[in-house]
Amino acid sequence: MTTTPATTPATSPGRTERVGSSEAAVVDVRDVRRTFGSTVALDGVSLTVEPGQLVGLLGPNGAGKTTLLSLLSGLRRPDSGTVRIFGGDPRDPASRASLGTTPQETGLPEPLRVSEVVDLVSRHFPDPMPAGELLERFGLGDLTRRQTGSLSGGQKRRLAVALALVGRPQLVLLDEPTTGLDVEARHELWTALRSFHSDGATVLVTSHYLEEIEALAERVVVVGQGRILADDSLSRVLATVARRKVLVRLPDPAAAQALSTALPTVSDPASEGDRFAFLAADADELVRHLVRTDTPFSDLEVRGASLEEAFITLTKESR
Amino acid sequence: MTTTTPTPTPALSPLTEGxxxxxVRLTLAHFRAQLLEMIRTPVAVIGNLLFPSIALLFFVVPQAAIAGDPVLATAATAQLSAFAIASTCMFTFGLGVAEDREKPFMPFLRTLPVGAVPPLAGRVLNGIMWSFIALIPLALVGGLLTEATLSWGRLVPALAAVVGIATPFTLLGLAIGYSMSTKAAIAVVQVTMFPLAFAGGMFMPPEIFPRWLDLISTFTPTRGARELFVSATTGAPLAGVFVAVLVGWTVVFAALTTIAYRRDEGRNYR
Incomplete structure (x- = not known):
């Protein structure tokens, strides 16, 4: 297996040291690397999650979030490094006794009725939630006799999340839980998840929507290009990720480069039309600098940078 | 029923319940869900069910020498029945599993606290179930249009033989389905099934085979299946070598299926 006792001093103390002082980590990932052919999906990722945390995994598509979840749920093995949930290998079914996951892309067996799918899943757990109570909680109480193929996208998504909670799990992995939902349905699902978390469960949720992470997570882990770029409280990650995009016409490229050199929090200039574009942590400072240095500028425009744009700067900074 | 479930695999670490x-409980749960799913979309299975009866209708019924002789007609129906079981199991499960692996629900089920045995054993039970159904049209054509007969005393051996044949061929189908994409699985199942069926004497009785072909045939799983079913329905003696070969293949296919299941990481790569 991938358990490499060669690195004993680094791998095992995480569990032994904490005995007595506090509870063991629910998730313990160390130096994990995973490739698919020539693509490096995860490149030296380490992550520890303590009981009761609600962690948001934020990153653009293809960053490695889904691969990380597939390692935690035992679907795949890492090429190197160790993955532990509740102190055990997730490839071992016994380690997954308190794990809840959702089917991806709302993939449910279309000919089966809602109640039949819930029944199949709940039989795997020693103390499952009663189907009626669970479905009621997700607003699916009237649909138990319906075949899953006849559900709307939002209903399928809610059922998928409900399936993650059937077994009263202590660790829930949710991959893009609200993709494709309308605003109202999204908010309802968030409320359900928060109430579940307040019962004491540990939740790991991936998203490429900043809004979703803001609504749910206390701790945010930013993943990009297979690595962890930031791991901090929600407010501090927001501050790092929140960038402004400044577009401005300057006399020549040298002036643009000079601006970026003078201000450390301003990115290198990029040409956009006949203007230069900068990503800045503090757009006001950039404008003040332009005025102070008497740089002739025109067509100034300041707007919020998209999350994707912010990720690009984070990725560059971490190099 | 429990004797039919394969018993491969070294022990996984035990869960608290026995x-x-x-x-067994989870095997039945998976069996039930898989069965419901197939019953409600039966189109895939129907095609496989009909081919052997049509073969019987065109190739056996018109030949008075065979159709009119109770022993020969029963043997002819029996060897096509063995084919019906083998092909139903291989096509339905070989291709069915390959298709299921490309959908997201299968990977989800693998994240549940369950090992390889219950989902696989559930499919083997389904293979047995569909095999019984596959034999109904054959029994009708053979019983009504030829002199083929099945005495009450031979019913139990015949039903047991269905289990003995369906198990290895479902496992072979699963091993293929868990190892490759649907497109590749279609090709592999076809390329394996028909030569095996021919070599195993499912289309032409092995009595007319040349010696070299008869020797090869003896070691195919299809020949074992054919001899088992002909013996079970006609009461003809059954050589031990055929039973041994069939059991041997069952063990091999169970091992291959378990390995393929464990190695499988689904089709979505990211």
């Missing part, structure tokens, strides 16, 4: 009890 492992065997839990595995």
């Amino acid at each position: 492992r065997l009890v839990r595995d």
